[in-house]
Ligand SMILES: [Zn+2]
């Protein structure tokens with residue numbers, strides 16, 4: 001039977017719903033709170049420019065940008081070579097990333113995970129990070145006390161999106177954080193390395209034996225935490241341990 005009513009399809013309905021939502025609850029930039037044109041945007045144009053993408057030349061070991069082209073490894077790796085095989089990081093940890101990670105980890109703004117995953121996808125694609133060569137993605141664990149407080153682990157949220165995108169198995173709950181010392185950010189560089197010694201354990205070594213593991217982390221600063229996790233994985237039989245982080249300190 002013919003109808004004289006206009007056909008309201010799903011797309012039209014979504015359009016009106018979004019327009020209505022934008023009117024009563026305008027989308028805002030997650031950094032400066034300026035009104036955004038579209039809800040799927042995360043940052044306004046000027047705040048997007050504040051994100052510093054990690055660009056070559058990279059340190060051959062940790063991917064920190066090199067200050068001198070004559071060297072192949074960065075100042076941090078020269079001081080102490082990390083214990084993981086290689087790390088990659090998509091952005092430089094500047095004030096904008098610091099604020100966004102703070103919102104993500106401590107203010108429950110978990111919606112930022114899509115924005116962060118996109119930064120990782122672009123970096124992986126652009127610099128041919130060999131993620132497909134790894135057998136397992138392992139989110140960097142947080143201590144259970146922190147988990148109870150936060151109710152989620154930020155690296156699990158990122159690892160889940162990476163796992164879906166690259167069809168890689170995500171192995172959560174095997175690498176566990178057992179020691180709960182002072183926050184790394186409160187310690188000197190030397191103290192950071194001793195603070196995380198023995199901080200991890202593997203619950204089921206048979207699951208990582210002879211496997212190539214890519215640990216997903218939000219931030220690399222000195223590399224001490226990532227190194228300690230890598231040592232634990234290797235002692236449990238992992239063949240290689242790489243780190244993929246959203247951000248790296250300079
Ligand atoms: Zn903004």
Ligand SMILES: [Zn+2]
Pocket residue numbers: 059060061062063064073074075076077078
């Ligand atoms: Zn380095």
